[in-house]
Amino acid sequence: MGRVRTIQRGGSRFYIHPDRPEIKAPGVTSIISMAPKPFLPFWYARMTAELAVDSLPFVAQMAERDRQGAIDYLKGAARRYTKVRADVGSDAHDLFERMIRGGHVGRVHPDLELYRANFAEFLAAVNPELVRAEDVAWSDEHGYAGSFDAVLRVWLDDDGKPTPDRSGAPHLLIADWKTSKDTYPDVALQMSAYAHADRIISPDGQSEPMPEFNGAAVLHITPERWEFKPVRIDEEVFSFFLALRKVFDWDRDVSKTVLGRAIAKSVGGLVTGTQRRAK
Template identity: 70%
Template structure:
């Protein structure tokens, strides 16, 4: 039975099907890395460094007295360390959400995850979704990409698009995503459009199932203070934008490295004058 594995090349994640080892496809999130970088990152990094310096000024002064370069590295790494902590919380929260939506009773969690558990249980009570698939791989041979989606589920909605937790409304098949970031960003639409338009869903045992037709998509934005379940547009226009990024990924990782050839003419060596030789 073939299995899906992930590898990293040049900072990007690729998916490999062991039955077809020549088919190595970039991950959806790596393709989304072709989007222009947000211009707030520079000021945000600077602010994180400044806040750390002010909040721990005595400690930094003591460190600098012993090891100036170490103090500089400590301050410079403020944003990186914060991002790592948030990524760990996000990964642990995703694991918790999968357990809960599968019906597992989770009695105790780390204190940092308690509010996420509380809010996810509130979501389950308010929406009452039916799980179809969770944490499987979306695989596209047609467009050569792959990625791990969070959830495929049924939700029941009334005529105004609001959830009916008693399941009295119309059943909709939804591509879903959990987000624990500070905000919900537009690229989630590109991400879910890619998953929904893949050719197959592949489970951990390597079993392939054709990707179904979806009635829509939604993101559950859940933090330690609140949660919100938001519909997301994943129509053809959005998917076409993702495919443009897929082409940009090919340009960045391959074609751009093959278009400037070796020089066929160049400047001569700089003339050394007789005066220079004698001097």
């Protein structure tokens, strides 16, 4: 069995089946992007307005020389911010994986030092056992795939609190690291999709059935703090993900087939005799 590759099409990520390359499964995060986000237009507007106010003289000078360039500069404020945050998140995820695998980390970039310190504190406070990391969850039944951060075994007491000495009851959790400003409800959709997939595919292409999980948890980690929160991944939550999976098919495929060519249409505006004689 070959490894799983990914491609980008129309702004969405697709996972290519390791044995049948004609099968391309949409990614979990691309499916979740089908959910409405009414706050986004306001956020985009605020980012643009803040950039304009904070760099007013620069933007004015640019506009005098290149009006379209100034417009593009302001229009790209949210995209540039998102890319910077995504780059930090990717570097932090790489750091977390090396740390939880017990690899040597050494000195890290100053931008990552506080993340490193907080993740080290999490490891000491929870003492999880890493079972899997950065593998692909694949659903043959529902046709989707996605890379999850980790499968962890943690030991919890009767109140659901971690016992770092591992004296509590073992729980197998699907886990996710989030470095955003906050944690948002759609993380439950993401993690329920992973947990309800049919199998796990490792980087070398080996496949095995998805295990039964006792639950899910998200580690929200920022330079200031960390929190390890349980996440619902039950059938009700998963049903909402499956609804978005249908919406994805509508958006990408079915919506392009529902309107046919006109079977009747206007032939142009009415031209009066007076108009014809005036020509």
